[in-house]
Amino acid sequence: MRLSLSAVEWHSGSWKFDADGVFTPGIHLISGRVGSGKTTLALLSSRLLRPDAGRVEYDGIGSRTLSFQHPEYHVTGSTLGEEAGSYGVDPSAACVRAGLAGREGEDPFRLSRGELKRFQLACILMRTWDLIILDEPFSALDCQGKLAICQSIQENRSSIVLVITHEQHILPRTDYLWEMRSGRLFGLGSLPGALSLWESAPGSVRMLREQGITPANLTRDDLMEAVCMMHG
Amino acid sequence: MHDARIRLVSLVSLSIATFLSIAGATLTMAWLFLSPLTLKETVKSAAFLGVLVFVGIVAVVTQLSGNDGASYFIRTGVILLLAFSVYREWYPGEYLDLSVWLFGTKAGFDIGIAVEMSIQGLHEISREFARIRKAILLKGMKLEFRLIPALGFLLIHTHLMRARDQADLLAIRGFRSGGSCCPVFRTSKRDITMGILAILILSLSFIPVRDIFILQI
Numbered sequence: 001m002r003l004s005l006s007a008v009e010w011h012s013g014s015w016k017f018d019a020d021g022v023f024t025p026g027i028h029l030i031s032g033r034v035g036s037g038k039t040t041l042a043l044l045s046s047r048l049l050r051p052d053a054g055r056v057e058y059d060g061i062g063s064r065t066l067s068f069q070h071p072e073y074h075v076t077g078s079t080l081g082e083e084a085g086s087y088g089v090d091p092s093a094a095c096v097r098a099g100l101a102g103r104e105g106e107d108p109f110r111l112s113r114g115e116l117k118r119f120q121l122a123c124i125l126m127r128t129w130d131l132i133i134l135d136e137p138f139s140a141l142d143c144q145g146k147l148a149i150c151q152s153i154q155e156n157r158s159s160i161v162l163v164i165t166h167e168q169h170i171l172p173r174t175d176y177l178w179e180m181r182s183g184r185l186f187g188l189g190s191l192p193g194a195l196s197l198w199e200s201a202p203g204s205v206r207m208l209r210e211q212g213i214t215p216a217n218l219t220r221d222d223l224m225e226a227v228c229m230m231h232g
Numbered sequence: 233m234h235d236a237r238i239r240l241v242s243l244v245s246l247s248i249a250t251f252l253s254i255a256g257a258t259l260t261m262a263w264l265f266l267s268p269l270t271l272k273e274t275v276k277s278a279a280f281l282g283v284l285v286f287v288g289i290v291a292v293v294t295q296l297s298g299n300d301g302a303s304y305f306i307r308t309g310v311i312l313l314l315a316f317s318v319y320r321e322w323y324p325g326e327y328l329d330l331s332v333w334l335f336g337t338k339a340g341f342d343i344g345i346a347v348e349m350s351i352q353g354l355h356e357i358s359r360e361f362a363r364i365r366k367a368i369l370l371k372g373m374k375l376e377f378r379l380i381p382a383l384g385f386l387l388i389h390t391h392l393m394r395a396r397d398q399a400d401l402l403a404i405r406g407f408r409s410g411g412s413c414c415p416v417f418r419t420s421k422r423d424i425t426m427g428i429l430a431i432l433i434l435s436l437s438f439i440p441v442r443d444i445f446i447l448q449i
Contacts, residue, residue: 048369065370066366066370070363072390073360073367073386074370075386076379076382
């Protein structure tokens with residue numbers, strides 16, 4: 001099972017996006033500055049946007065989904081129960097997983113954006129997909145919410161999971177690191193080796209690199225362990 | 233066309249000319265053909281086609297009830313085409329400049345900022361609609377009639393949220409009424425030519441056709 005982007009190009013005015021890369025099962029973290037083309041990559045990879053040139057190929061991928069940064073766009077039901085039903089998941093289980101137990105009859109727009117985001121991600125991650133694309137999954141979430149989403153993402157390691165984010169503090173255990181730089185996709189490789197090539201690395205990773213320490217991965221535990229090494 | 237002042241004068245002149253007669257509508261159509269790229273993009277716009285279909289239905293009903301439905305369709309169709317084409321050439325800040333130039337930094341600024349925010353809101357709605365359509369496709373659903381209330385509610389909800397944020401932002405910045413703005417307009421030779429043509433078309437539309445052409449039946 002793999003997702004291939006072959007000489008993909010897309011233009012918007014003078015801005016140009018181009019990408020070449022192969023995504024296999026595992027967790028792919030794609031970072032980059034605001035406006036670097038992360039959402040465009042998400043739309044092209046989910047085939048919701050047609051490239052101007054090149055090909056986006058699915059090999060063995062039967063089901064795919066994309067979570068937008070703003071959870072409101074996904075709402076089609078007038079209650080959380082209906083909303084969970086539209087994803088084909090059990091409403092009460094989805095509410096429990098999102099920390100909203102017993103609120104199946106509530107209007108989705110009565111929730112805060114963070115609650116709605118948690119609920120929408122819970123609905124998506126409760127199903128099995130071959131390709132999961134999460135555009136800014138950590139936005140609007142508090143620390144606990146981010147950790148819970150990291151856990152759910154890690155449970156889907158057998159799928160191809162694209163985590164597109166500029167989150168700097170709480171990240172899932174990552175298999176492959178990618179970076180968008182001014183509209184161009186760069187494959188940095190697998191961890192921990194890729195960390196030395198990461199231009200938009202979080203401050204903690206940069207600080208460790210300066211001390212000559214490479215964390216094993218990007219989870220909070222990995223970073224803590226690396227910091228402990230720094231202090232002997 | 234770059235200069236918003238000339239564009240506004242052209243829009244008003246050509247709308248009146250089109251409303252007055254079929255000859256005015258024909259000449260306005262010819263004026264629109266002078267900007268073929270904008271016209272081509274407008275004709276392809278789903279929003280324009282949607283409104284045109286609605287106008288077409290009204291025209292058919294008018295014709296069937298014994299009135300001049302064809303004339304209504306042609307004139308309203310050209311006015312719509314004109315409005316959509318002019319709207320397509322809008323760039324952010326233009327109506328603020330125009331309004332301040334026309335009415336000054338007090339009332340003009342307030343009117344301008346309200347118009348700018350409304351137009352930006354329309355642009356946002358169009359972008360949001362595209363995103364919502366994609367989200368619906370991802371759920372394996374089709375954009376069908378029963379989803380329209382949910383979609384409408386969602387668009388209103390996001391619009392209200394944005395309006396609240398903008399209102400808060402203006403309040404935090406201390407906005408009460410009026411403001412300073414130095415309007416800047418870029419005027420090309422083409423703008424002037426197009427503006428003169430528009431005024432000429434308006435003048436011609438006041439003259440009966442038989443005074444220009446010798447018609448023999």
